[in-house]
Amino acid sequence: MTKIQRPTGMQDVLPDDGRYWSWVTKEATALAEQYGFARIDVPIIEYTDLFARGMGTASDVFVQKEMYTIEEPDGKHITLRPEFTAGLVRAYIQNGMGSWAQPVKLFSIGPIFRRERPQAGRYRQHSQFDCEIMGETDPAADVEVMMAAMNLYRKLGYKGLNFQINSTGCPVCKPVYMDALKSYLAGREDELAPIDIERLQKNPLRILDSKEKGMDALLADAPHIIDHLCEDCRDHFVDLRTLLDTLEQPYTINFRLVRGIDYYTKTVFEVWAEGIGAQAAVCGGGRYDGLAEAIGGRSVPGVGFGSGIERIILGIKEQGIEPPAPPSLSVLVAHFGGESKQTAVALTYTLRAAGIDTRLAFARKRRSMKSQMREANKHNVEYVLIIGDSEVENNTVTLRPMNGGQQEVVAVDELVERLRG
């Protein structure tokens, strides 16, 4: 019989990595709350239509090949969420958040699922930290989500960070730009790689972020979308830059940063960090003023970002950043079985009730002190409390510091105070 393994693209996060996870999610949560984002948790599963709508012609491919979709017995199709934004916008609409004080600022942390071949830092199940501001068109809101992302990475100790920004226009100006780009490329088809000729047909914007050789030269004189923006989009972009300048943030206008899907509007951004393999981006985000309508609500502007936890951790490791030391237990309670075990078990819960991190040495029979000491050492406890016959008799415990200090006998009544001291 073949051994059962975890499904392709799924990860077990073992305790060694768990300390990175607790740290990153704790910092992310604290930062989001400090910025005034409120925590929301929406289902991992949504009706497939939520993710399919608004994705334009590409939606069929997405739903069939890139998402985990299940047909229920009653014929309804449900899908494991491939991102946060759609679910949060759905929750906004469904829960009448349009009548809350605007804007509504939400954050969430949890798993998302994409059915693609795993690559470094890209798994079929991975977790994201996601912040969204809905009901606000002010570019200062764009800056706020950008700063939330940036300052999280700074807090975690990342070096070499900067913003990559661009605008993806809006339904008014994006098509105009697409035409300009297509006619520029049309004259150069012989210079395009086969894959990019295909893109020219299907999704011309994607040529901009093509990794084929010679693209820099080929695109040197290509039209930039920021030169083709309508007045509204241009104003928005100028304001955004002004605010980033005011805050003295490092940013690069990257005309090759694109979003192919229609409901994305105006701001597109990524945060790049040095030394994270081929892909420098630790997060991606932008404005999606067309999404709410696309999924059947009334028009609500929104801006946000998502950042993969696994990717953040990968970057932390590559940059040689150490998480805070894993929490160590204060004490281990050791005993010799029999009556001393009863005393030890009782004491363990007394200490825990007093807020002291306590580990109990398990032993079905009498267990050697050597073995219990070794256990204490492995788990990095500060003290071992030894309980034997004489301690039971005298209502005391032997308190042994593991840092090499002198051990002493302490009355049980004074123990908690002594440990806290």
Add this chain to the structure above:
RNA sequence: GCGGGUAUAGUGUAGUGGUCAACACGUCUGGUUGUGACCCAGAAGAUCGUGGGUUCAAGUCCCACUACUCGCCCCA
């Protein structure tokens, strides 16, 4: 969907076609009665991913499959 690489104890590795498949770390026990880290001794733990093939002989060579991994496609 398409390529490249890899597959040996829990982990990481070694292993010219031929004795009981080795080492490190980890785990467990012990080094006199109730004291860790370092050190020493001992133990457990692998039908060498699965299935075929070549051969007198396969962990080692060949094929297929599967898994993992790196990349491509795609990228919300």
